[in-house]
Amino acid sequence: MALEVLLVEDSKTQAAQLKETLESLGLRVRIAYDGPEGIREAIENPPALVVLDVKLPSMDGFQVCRRLKRNPATQDIPVIMLTEKAGPQATMSGLRAGADDYIPKDIFASEHLISTLQELGLLE
Amino acid sequence: MTEKGGPYKLRPPIMMVKVEDTMDIMIVRDTARRAASLLGFTPAYRAQLASAAATLAELVLKTGEAHTIHLNGIIEGVRIGLQISSETPWLAGVSANNVLVALRSKLGDLVDEILLRGDDPPTIIMVMWLNSGGGGGGVS
Numbered sequence: 585m586a587l588e589v590l591l592v593e594d595s596k597t598q599a600a601q602l603k604e605t606l607e608s609l610g611l612r613v614r615i616a617y618d619g620p621e622g623i624r625e626a627i628e629n630p631p632a633l634v635v636l637d638v639k640l641p642s643m644d645g646f647q648v649c650r651r652l653k654r655n656p657a658t659q660d661i662p663v664i665m666l667t668e669k670a671g672p673q674a675t676m677s678g679l680r681a682g683a684d685d686y687i688p689k690d691i692f693a694s695e696h697l698i699s700t701l702q703e704l705g706l707l708e
Numbered sequence: 709m710t711e712k713g714g715p716y717k718l719r720p721p722i723m724m725v726k727v728e729d730t731m732d733i734m735i736v737r738d739t740a741r742r743a744a745s746l747l748g749f750t751p752a753y754r755a756q757l758a759s760a761a762a763t764l765a766e767l768v769l770k771t772g773e774a775h776t777i778h779l780n781g782i783i784e785g786v787r788i789g790l791q792i793s794s795e796t797p798w799l800a801g802v803s804a805n806n807v808l809v810a811l812r813s814k815l816g817d818l819v820d821e822i823l824l825r826g827d828d829p830p831t832i833i834m835v836m837w838l839n840s841g842g843g844g845g846g847v848s
Contacts, residue, residue, distance in 0.1 A: 664751075670737070675759040676817045685751035686759075692738045699741075700751045 587706055588612045590631035592622035592648060593666075594640050598689075602635065602666070605694050609707055619643030623651055626658045633706055635697075636683070638667035638674070646681045653682030662704050666693065714791060714825060714833050716782035721746045723779040727765045727794075736765040736777050743779040744790055747838055760818040760834055761792045771798050782835065789820070789837040797829035804830070 589611050593599040596617075603613045614631065616622035619640045626634060634652065638645035645665055652658040665678040670688035678686040685700045687693055701707040721743045725736045740761035744754040761777060768775040775794050782791045799807055804824045811822050811832065821835040 670759060670762065672759050672763050672815055672818055675755055679752050679755060683752070686755040688737065690734050690737070692734065692741075696738075696741060699745065703751055 586610055586612045587632040588614060589633045589635055590614050590616060590622065590625055591635045592616045592619065592640065592645070593635075593637045594618060595637075598637075605697070606635070609698065609701070611701075611706070619645070619648040622648055623655075623658075626652055626661060627655065630658060630661055632661070633701070633704070634661055634663045636663055636665050638665060638669050638678070646677050649678065649681040649683050662706075664697065664700055666697065714782075714793060714831070715823070716784050716789070716791060716835070718791075719781040719783045719788070721779070721781050725765075725777050725779070726774060727769055727777055728774045730769065733762050733765045733769065736779075737762040739777075740779055740790075740792065743781070744836075747781055747788060747790055749790070749836070749838060753836065756818045757790055757792070757836055760815050760836075763815055763818075764792060764794055764832065764834065768794050768796065773798075787837050787839055789835050791833060791835050792819075793831055793833040795829045795831050799824070799830045799832075800827060802830075807832075 589606050591602055591613055594617050599615050606613045616625045636645045649663050662684045664685045665683040666687050668689050675686050687696045723739050723743050725739050737758045740758045741754045744757045765777055778793045780791045782789050807824055819834040819836045823833040825831050825833055
């Protein structure tokens with residue numbers, strides 16, 4: 585059975601693009617459009633991976649990541665932060681929040697995402 | 709063989725990116741991730757190194773002249789690491805201490821070492837070790 589990814593992304597356009605990319609890799613994708621919904625989804629039905637945007641309404645991606653990593657029910661789920669904020673401080677904030685990778689949304693994003701999925705054992 | 713101005717012996721990968729416009733910053737970031745991956749750094753440390761390399765590229769781009777960022781594997785004893793460096797002629801004559809304070813405040817969290825070597829021209833060198841106690845996260 586295909587592994588399931590929880591994508592937390594408030595932009596419907598970007599969510600649809602990412603969903604297509606991940607599904608093309610043979611993964612199933614659920615989408616949450618804000619942080620609280622993402623946390624709830626991750627707790628109720630833990631996915632194999634969370635792909636998390638930083639800029640989210642009501643609770644940003646750093647907060648979401650910290651909450652997921654503090655909760656015994658979700659702390660072992662790998663989190664990849666995919667973001668437009670790629671400076672040194674934002675990168676360290678993401679990694680300190682417990683993210684397993686922090687990937688800027690640029691032309692290489694899909695390639696790096698695939699590489700990290702392979703590294704995490706989620707893709708062959 | 710050591711990098712000009714650098715204290716460590718080089719090993720593959722040996723990569724370089726010429727930085728001439730903002731698109732090249734993205735290429736530097738990508739190249740740093742690839743180099744770190746080849747050396748066995750975990751994704752989180754690759755992200756740190758990519759951010760450090762991109763920040764250095766942004767810095768040199770602001771000078772308005774083309775520069776080359778070097779991304780090299782290095783070895784010292786049993787330690788293996790990644791060195792990111794660039795010659796910085798615009799820093800000639802500037803206090804090395806002041807430069808290092810500024811660089812460490814901006815980039816110190818991302819790498820294990822930041823050095824400024826030589827003065828003709830000075831070279832900024834950033835290093836992260838793969839198998840030291842504090843960084844890298846991987847085992848080679």
